[in-house]
Amino acid sequence: MGKGKKVKDTPSDDDCWWWLVQKGTTAVFITVGLFALLVRAAVSLHPYSGAGNPPKFGDYEAQRHWMEITINLPVREWYRNSTRNDLSYWGLDYPPLTAYQSFIHGLFLRFFHPDSVALFTSRGHESYLGKLLMRWTVLSSDALIFFPAVLYFIIVHYNQSSRSRKSELAWHIAMLLLHPCLILIDHGHFQFNCISLGFTVGAIAAILSGKDFVASVLYCLALNHKQMSAYFAPAFFSYLLGKCLRRKHPILEVLKLGLVVLGTFAVVWWPYLYSTHSILEVLSRLAPFERGLFEDYVANFWCASSVLIKWKRLFTTESLKLISFTATVITCLPSMVQQIKSPSSRGFLYALLNSSFSFYLFSFQVHEKSILLPLLPATLLAIEEPFMFRWFTQFAMLSMFPLICRDNLVVPYLALHALFVLIPNAPGQHRIKESNYFVSYLGSATMHLVLCCYFVLHIVYLTMHPPEKYPFLFEAIIMNLCFSQFVLVTLGCNIKQWLLNKPVKLEEIEKKLI
Amino acid sequence: MGKQKPSVREVHHSHSPKRSLWWFFLVATCIKVLLFPSYRSTDFEVHRNWLALTHSLPLSQWYFDETSPWTLDYPPFFAYFERFLSIFANLIDPQIQKLIWSLIVWSPMLFIVDHVHFQYNGFLIGILLISLSYLEEGRDLLGGFVFAVLLCFKHLFAVAAPVYFVYLLRHYCWGGMIRGFSRLLIMGGVVTAVFASAFGPFFHLGQIQQVIQRLFPFGRGICHAYWAPNFWVFYIMSDKGLAFIFRKLGFSIQTPTASFTAGLVGDSSPFSVLPQITPFVTFIMVLLALSPCLFKAWKNPQPQMISRWIAYAYTCGFLFGWHVHEKASLHFVIPLAIVAAQTLEDARHYFLLSIVSCYSIFPLLFEAQEYPIKVLLLLLHSILMWSGFSAQFYDGTEGNSGATMKKGFVIGWVERIYLIGLVVIEIWGQILHPLLLGDKFAFAPLMLISIYCAFGIMYSWIWQLVYIVKSL
Numbered sequence: 013m014g015k016g017k018k019v020k021d022t023p024s025d026d027d028c029w030w031w032l033v034q035k036g037t038t039a040v041f042i043t044v045g046l047f048a049l050l051v052r053a054a055v056s057l058h059p060y061s062g063a064g065n066p067p068k069f070g071d072y073e074a075q076r077h078w079m080e081i082t083i084n085l086p087v088r089e090w091y092r093n094s095t096r097n098d099l100s101y102w103g104l105d106y107p108p109l110t111a112y113q114s115f116i117h118g119l120f121l122r123f124f125h126p127d128s129v130a131l132f133t134s135r136g137h138e139s140y141l142g143k144l145l146m147r148w149t150v151l152s153s154d155a156l157i158f159f160p161a162v163l164y165f166i167i168v169h170y171n172q173s174s175r176s177r178k179s180e181l182a183w184h185i186a187m188l189l190l191h192p193c194l195i196l197i198d199h200g201h202f203q204f205n206c207i208s209l210g211f212t213v214g215a216i217a218a219i220l221s222g223k224d225f226v227a228s229v230l231y232c233l234a235l236n237h238k239q240m241s242a243y244f245a246p247a248f249f250s251y252l253l254g255k256c257l258r259r260k261h262p263i264l265e266v267l268k269l270g271l272v273v274l275g276t277f278a279v280v281w282w283p284y285l286y287s288t289h290s291i292l293e294v295l296s297r298l299a300p301f302e303r304g305l306f307e308d309y310v311a312n313f314w315c316a317s318s319v320l321i322k323w324k325r326l327f328t329t330e331s332l333k334l335i336s337f338t339a340t341v342i343t344c345l346p347s348m349v350q351q352i353k354s355p356s357s358r359g360f361l362y363a364l365l366n367s368s369f370s371f372y373l374f375s376f377q378v379h380e381k382s383i384l385l386p387l388l389p390a391t392l393l394a395i396e397e398p399f400m401f402r403w404f405t406q407f408a409m410l411s412m413f414p415l416i417c418r419d420n421l422v423v424p425y426l427a428l429h430a431l432f433v434l435i436p437n438a439p440g441q442h443r444i445k446e447s448n449y450f451v452s453y454l455g456s457a458t459m460h461l462v463l464c465c466y467f468v469l470h471i472v473y474l475t476m477h478p479p480e481k482y483p484f485l486f487e488a489i490i491m492n493l494c495f496s497q498f499v500l501v502t503l504g505c506n507i508k509q510w511l512l513n514k515p516v517k518l519e520e521i522e523k524k525l526i
Numbered sequence: 527m528g529k530q531k532p533s534v535r536e537v538h539h540s541h542s543p544k545r546s547l548w549w550f551f552l553v554a555t556c557i558k559v560l561l562f563p564s565y566r567s568t569d570f571e572v573h574r575n576w577l578a579l580t581h582s583l584p585l586s587q588w589y590f591d592e593t594s595p596w597t598l599d600y601p602p603f604f605a606y607f608e609r610f611l612s613i614f615a616n617l618i619d620p621q622i623q624k625l626i627w628s629l630i631v632w633s634p635m636l637f638i639v640d641h642v643h644f645q646y647n648g649f650l651i652g653i654l655l656i657s658l659s660y661l662e663e664g665r666d667l668l669g670g671f672v673f674a675v676l677l678c679f680k681h682l683f684a685v686a687a688p689v690y691f692v693y694l695l696r697h698y699c700w701g702g703m704i705r706g707f708s709r710l711l712i713m714g715g716v717v718t719a720v721f722a723s724a725f726g727p728f729f730h731l732g733q734i735q736q737v738i739q740r741l742f743p744f745g746r747g748i749c750h751a752y753w754a755p756n757f758w759v760f761y762i763m764s765d766k767g768l769a770f771i772f773r774k775l776g777f778s779i780q781t782p783t784a785s786f787t788a789g790l791v792g793d794s795s796p797f798s799v800l801p802q803i804t805p806f807v808t809f810i811m812v813l814l815a816l817s818p819c820l821f822k823a824w825k826n827p828q829p830q831m832i833s834r835w836i837a838y839a840y841t842c843g844f845l846f847g848w849h850v851h852e853k854a855s856l857h858f859v860i861p862l863a864i865v866a867a868q869t870l871e872d873a874r875h876y877f878l879l880s881i882v883s884c885y886s887i888f889p890l891l892f893e894a895q896e897y898p899i900k901v902l903l904l905l906l907h908s909i910l911m912w913s914g915f916s917a918q919f920y921d922g923t924e925g926n927s928g929a930t931m932k933k934g935f936v937i938g939w940v941e942r943i944y945l946i947g948l949v950v951i952e953i954w955g956q957i958l959h960p961l962l963l964g965d966k967f968a969f970a971p972l973m974l975i976s977i978y979c980a981f982g983i984m985y986s987w988i989w990q991l992v993y994i995v996k997s998l
Contacts, residue, residue, distance in 0.1 A: 043909050050902040054560035057895060144894050151898070427559040434553055 048189035056147040060202040072202040074102040079118030084131040109236040117149040157210035165217035192428035208237040232276035243371040247363035250348040254355035309487040311494035343370035362509035364389035411494040634903035666698035678724035685843030697827035754852040755979035769798040815842035837861040855883040882982035
C-alpha cells in the first residue's frame with residue numbers, strides 16, 4: 013500500500029512533532045497561539061501591579077486612570093494640567109497613540125462597568141469585573157496586534173532562510189509567543205507592551221521582506237505608542253540609510269522615507285499640531301528628566317557602577333544627561349556604521365539588538381521593564397543564537413525578579429520559567445549546532461559558577477532578609493550580576509555583527525579566534 | 527520502560543518515550559500551577575472540611591470512604607499512568623503512546639474538574655487505569671484487587687462491578703473444578719479483605735447503617751440541579767411536552783408539587799404524565815443496558831476488549847443512573863482515550879465524544895474569569911486531537927486508482943453540523959439570550975446545553991453498544 017511509504021516520508025529521528033507541523037505554518041501558529049493565549053489567560057488570574065496598595069497603587073491604576081481621563085476629557089486637555097486632570101496622579105507620559113488606545117479601551121470599560129472609569133470617583137477602583145475587563149483589553153491587544161505581527165515575521169523569515177526546518181519554525185513561534193518576560197509584564201504586572209512591540213515586529217518583518225515604506229509607517233506607530241521604541245531607532249535609521257545610499261538616487265530615497273515618517277507623525281499628532289505650545293506640552297510629559305539618572309535598581313551601567321562612583325552626587329542632572337547621551341551614542345556607533353556600510357537582513361537583526369542594548373545600558377531613566385526591548389530582537393534571533401538567547405532571557409528574568417516579588421507574581425514566574433526551560437527541551441527536538449562562545453571564551457567552569465549564583469540568588473531573595481545597614485543589598489547583587497552578563501552578551505553580539513561583513517563563513521572565523 | 531519493537535517505520539529513537547511522557551506531564555503541570563488562583567467550587571470547601579474532619583476527630587466520628595487524605599493528585603496519577611503505559615510499550619507504536627498520553631493528560635475535562643472546580647478524579651481514574659492495565663496484561667488477581675481498593679475510595683465506580691465480576695469469573699476462575707473454585711476463593715478472599723480493612727472499623731462501631739445511608743443518598747432527586755446530559759433529560763422533556771399537549775387538548779393535568787432535583791417527597795411524583803421513576807427502576811435499566819456487554823464478556827472474555835467494556839459500563843451508568851453528576855462523564859471518556867487511536871472509527875467517535883462531554887461540563891465554571899481558559903482548553907484539545915488523529919490516519923492513496931480508498935481523518939457531515947451546533951448554543955447562551963430575553967427563562971441556556979449534549983452522549987452509547995455486539 014502506498015500508506016507505508018508515504019507516512020514515514022517525514023524526517024524521522026528528530027521530528028516527533030511532525031504530526032503537528034505537517035499541516036503547515038498557519039496550523040502550527042494557530043495551535044501554539046491558542047496555547048499562548050491559554051497561558052496568558054491563566055497568568056491574568058494572578059495579581060496585578062499595585063493591587064490593594066493605596067494611595068498610588070501601580071501601573072494597573074495608571075492605565076485605568078488614563079482610560080478615565082481620555083473618555084471624560086476633550087483631546088486637548090489630555091496632557092494639560094488642570095483641576096480635572098491632575099498630572100501628578102499618574103499623568104499621561106506616553107505619546108498620543110497610547111492615549112487613543114486608552115480611549116478605545118475606556119469606551120469598552122464604560123460600556124460594561126461605568127463605575128470603573130467615572131471621573132474622579134473611580135480613583136483606586138478595584139473590582140472583580142474591572143480587573144476582568146482590564147485583563148481582556150490586554151489579551152485582545154495582544155491577540156490583535158502582537159500575534160499577527162509574529163505570524164508575518166515567521167512567514168517572511170522562513171521564506172528566505174535556507175535552513176527552514178519545520179520543527180525549528182514551531183519552536184521559534186513558541187519562543188516568540190511564550191516568552192516569559194513579556195507575558196509576566198503585560199498580563200501579570202499589567203502593561204501594554206504588546207502593542208508597541210507588535211508594531212515593531214511588524215516593521216522588522218516589513219524590512220526583511222523589502223517593504224521599506226510599510227516598515228517606516230509601522231515603526232513610527234510603535235514610536236508613537238511608547239517612546240522607548242526609540243531604542244531601536246539607530247538600527248532602523250542606519251539600515252534604511254545604508255539601503256538608500258546603495259540606490260540610484262540616494263537623496264530622493266531619503267526624502268521619500270522622511271516624508272512617510274513625517275506624514276505618520278502628523279496623522280498621530282494631529283490634535284496637538286495647532287500650536288507649538290501644545291506640542292511642547294506633550295513632549296515635556298514624554299521626557300521626564302527631573303526623575304534622575306535611574307530610579308530603583310536596574311541592571312544598567314549607571315546603577316551598577318554607582319556602587320563605586322556616586323554619579324548622582326558628583327554631577328548635576330544636566331551634565332548627567334550629556335554624559336549618558338554621549339555614552340549611548342558611542343556604544344551604538346559601531347553597529348550603526350556597520351549597517352550603513354553594508355546593510356543586510358541578518359545584520360539588521362543584530363543591529364537592533366545592539367542599539368537597544370546600548371540604550372538600555374547607558375541611557376537616562378531606564379526601567380527594569382525596558383529589558384523587554386533588547387529581548388525582542390534576541391528572540392527573533394533565537395534560532396541563530398540559541399545559547400545567547402536562553403542565557404540572556406534567564407538573566408533578564410532575574411533582573412525582573414524583585415519587581416515580580418513586589419507584585420506577588422512569584423508563582424507565575426516559576427511556572428513560566430519552567431515552561432521556558434521545557435520548551436527547548438521538547439522530546440526529539442533537534443539540537444541546533446550552537447556556537448557557545450561564552451564557554452569557549454570563559455570556560456565552562458565559569459558558566460556553571462554563574463548559573464549557581466543565579467539559582468542561589470533566587471532563593472536568597474525569596475527567603476532571607478537583607479541586613480539593616482544595606483536594605484537593598486540583594487537587589488544590588490542581582491543587578492550587578494545581570495549587568496555583567498548583559499555586557500558579555502552585548503560584546504558578543506557586536507562582534508558577531510562586525511564579523512558578518514567578512515565574506516568567509518562564520519564558523520571558520522571563530523575557529524581562528526580561538 | 528519496555529523495549530521498543532524495532533519497526534520499519536522508525537529509523538531512530540533518539541529520544542526515549544519515557545522522557546516525552548515526562549515532558550508532556552511537566553508542561554501540563556505548569557499550566558495547572560498557573561491555575562491556582564482560579565475559581566474554586568464548594569467542593570473545595572467540602573474536601574477541606576473532610577481533611578479537617580479526619581485530622582481532628584477520632585475514627586468513630588468520620589466516614590472513611592468520603593475522605594481523601596491526599597493533597598496533590600498528579601504525582602500518584604502520573605506514576606500510575608506511567609506504569610499503565612509501560613504495559614503497552616511492547617504493543618503500541620510510541621507515537622500512539624504519546625498521543626494517548628497527551629489526550630489524557632491534556633484532557634480539558636480533567637483540568638476543569640480537578641484543578642479548577644476541585645476534585646480528586648485524576649487520582650481515582652489513575653487507579654482505574656491501573657486496574658485496567660493489570661487486566662489487559664492478564665494479571666487478573668491484581669486487577670481485581672486494585673478495583674476493590676478503588677471501590678473503597680469512591681463507590682461510584684461500582685457501576686462497572688458486574689462487568690468485572692463476569693469477566694473475572696470467566697477469565698480467572700474458570701477451567702476445571704478445583705482450579706476454578708480455588709481461584710474463586712482467592713479472589714473472593716482478596717476482595718473481602720480490602721472491604722474489611724475499609725469498612726471494618728465502622729462495623730465494629732456499629733455505624734454501618736449510617737455509612738450506607740451516607741454513601742447512597744437516594745433522598746436526592748433523579749437529576750442534579752444542572753441536568754447531566756443523560757437519558758432522563760429526554761424523559762423529563764417528553765413528560766413536560768406531553769403535559770403541555772394534553773393541557774391544550776383539554777385534559778386537566780396537575781402540575782406536580784415535587785421537583786426533579788429535590789427528591790422523593792412521599793408519594794408524589796415529579797412527573798405529570800409519564801410514570802414515576804424510582805431508584806430501583808434506574809438500577810434495573812442500567813443492568814438491562816449492561817446486559818449485552820455482560821453477555822459478551824461471558825461468552826469470550828478477552829483482555830483486549832476490557833477497556834471498551836468498562837467504558838461502556840460507565841456510559842450506561844451515566845445515561846440511566848440516579849442523580850448523576852455531569853462530572854461522571856470523565857469515567858468513560860478517559861478509558862476510551864486508550865482505544866481511541868486504534869481505528870479510524872474509534873478516532874472519529876472519540877473526537878466527537880470528547881468535545882461534547884467537555885462542553886457539557888462548561889457550566890461547572892460559570893465565572894467570567896475562567897471563561898477564556900475553558901474555551902481555550904477545549905479549542906486546544908480539539909486541535910491537538912485533530913492533528914494527532916490526522917497524522918495517525920494519514921491517507922496515502924496516491925497511485926492507487928480504484929483500490930481501497932482509505933480516507934484520512936475526516937468527520938462526516940452530521941458530526942460537523944452537530945459540532946457547529948455546539949458553537950451556536952454557546953453563542954446563544956452567552957450573548958443572544960441575555961441580550962434578547964434578559965432575565966426571563968434563566969434556566970433555558972443550561973437546559974439547552976443539557977439536551978443538546980444528551981444527544982451526543984446517546985449517540986456514543988449506541989455506537990459503543992453496536993461495536994460491542996458486533997465484536998467477536
